[in-house]
Amino acid sequence: MNIKSKTVQELEVICADIREEILRVVSKNGGHLSSTLGATELIVAMHKVFDSGSDPFIFDVSHQAYAHKLLTDRWEEFDTLRQFDGMCGYTKPSESEHDYFVAGHSSTSISLGVGAAKAIALKNEQDSRIPVVMIGDGSMTAGMVYEALNELGDRKYPMVIILNDNEMSIAKPIGAISRMLSSAMAGSFYQKFKHHTENFVDNFGEGAHYIAKKMEESLKLITPGIMFEEMGIDYIGPIDGHNLESLIDILQKAKKLGKPVIVHAQTIKGKGYQIAEGQEEKWHGVGPFDLDSGDSSKKSSSKSATQIYTEALLHLAKNNEKIVGATAAMPSGTGLTQLIDAYPDRFWDVAIAEQHAVTSMSALAKEGFKPFCTIYSTFLQRGVDQVIHDTCLMDLPVVFALDRAGIVGEDGETHQGVFDISFLRAIPNMTLFAPRDEKSFHQAMAFAAEYEHPCSLRYPRGSFKECNLAESSPFELGKSQLLKTANSDTLFIGYGNGVGRAYETSLLLDKEVTILDLRFVKPLDEEMLFDMAKKHTKWYVFSDSSKMGGVGSAILEFFARNKITNINLTSFEYEDEFITHGNTLKVEESLGLLPSQLVQKID
């Protein structure tokens, strides 16, 4: 849809149509609702002023970019949003040339803009191209943003950064940056004062303008802009992020400045759907819902792994004051909200700052506390060096509780929790283990609470797969649990949620198999593995993790170390490829990982 020639009135109609379509599809498919409703005018103004066919359009996280997709020839396809084989919920260049870069993890956008600006300068394209970035106030809390601003303020590449400030992260924002962005003078008073001053001095000569500019600069001492201005980046704002006419005017001015500029736009998260407007965390990421009532259409009956984690941690924290913890801006997703509410002096939301979460928790461990650093598997990728350098080198007793381990569903490639075993297992002093159900989760947590070295446990999005075999026993370092023995050449080794898949597959087999819950992938239960090696020559590994460096790799290393050569090991972990978005079962089916498919692969 080319909106360059549209009037402001026509654009306002287009905003209404966009909101209607977003509400229709997200209420059917689920998705990121309130962020994308709130960014509608900003994105329409971006497309009015800039050209996504040549200017790099860069959205931070890009969960708020549905309007961008609708404006770039994907209106029909939008109905398949986040569905298997359908449109991705984030920007994806393979989906459209108007999507400049893959996104999903936050705070990458300004670095991307700086890189793009360097390339544009090197290719002498500055007369025809300029990067335009949209970043939210929550995403401004991650350190990577300041790495980029630090260079940008020095090199001064032309770039327009739209700061979409709705005063919300997923949850209410925390920290000094959020406070600075919404500082007192950012309100309408300053705007009106500035507007009237400009109109007044327009009637006088240059001298009056000079005085007014100096006055404004002194006022900026108490506006959010001071930090950016001092870094060498122009600042415009705060402005009304829903006023199309002024947005277009300001973006046109910003585009012509020929230097880096931040346009600070204040928006309302959920704008246009009253039920979701404002600081309502639950409208950030939603499942299908009823448009009229706002009620969720799907009610899950079984207890999620996250709920079990919360219950287990509440129990431990109640009985041990040394237990503390942190989340990086995902309090509800990780279940830490209840811990923060119950023990505000011991549990923190540190904002989108995974690296800071890991390192600050390591210092607490040095001081004798027992930190539970609670992070989605995929987001811990952001803090791997801190795990190595600050936790494991110091051999500190931090527990990394990794939620969303395995395939996560509709969030797709950028959010799959599949690499944690591979990137943690190689770190000295690290111990890795995984529960398989509710009871073993409590036992794993009890073990973690007493363990005096770095460790990481992983658990899936949603509930565990059922496994009706032996009851779980207390966790002991490096000990597995034999769930079923059979007079058979075949051994199923399950790890974490993979135990349930192993069990489901065994039920479909026309032969008996031995089933082992590995429990620890580092250290391995070598005594048990030696015993299994005497009886079984066909081993199958079931784990929601990447093959490369995963559970199967660990066992093959055990074979090599001990010169065991007569066993055929097949791992049903994930292949060396990024895993697409969509309903988890459909994704697993596309990978051939359903029990009904696996059973065909058992000799």
Ligand SMILES: Cc1ncc(C[n+]2csc(CCOP(=O)(O)OP(=O)(O)O)c2C)c(N)n1
């Ligand atoms: C590294 C990383 N950590 C956490 C997240 C989860 N996450 C996605 S969006 C979001 C909040 C973003 O807030 P903001 O930038 O203000 O955008 P808004 O939704 O308010 O428009 C978070 C924490 C993520 N995507 N990436």
Ligand SMILES: O=C[C@H](O)COP(=O)(O)O
């Ligand atoms: O909303 C945040 C991300 O999309 C993760 O979603 P989730 O918490 O439903 O797994």
Ligand SMILES: CC(=O)C(=O)O
């Ligand atoms: C997009 C989002 O909310 C998340 O990644 O958690």
Ligand SMILES: [Mg+2]
């Ligand atoms: Mg926000």
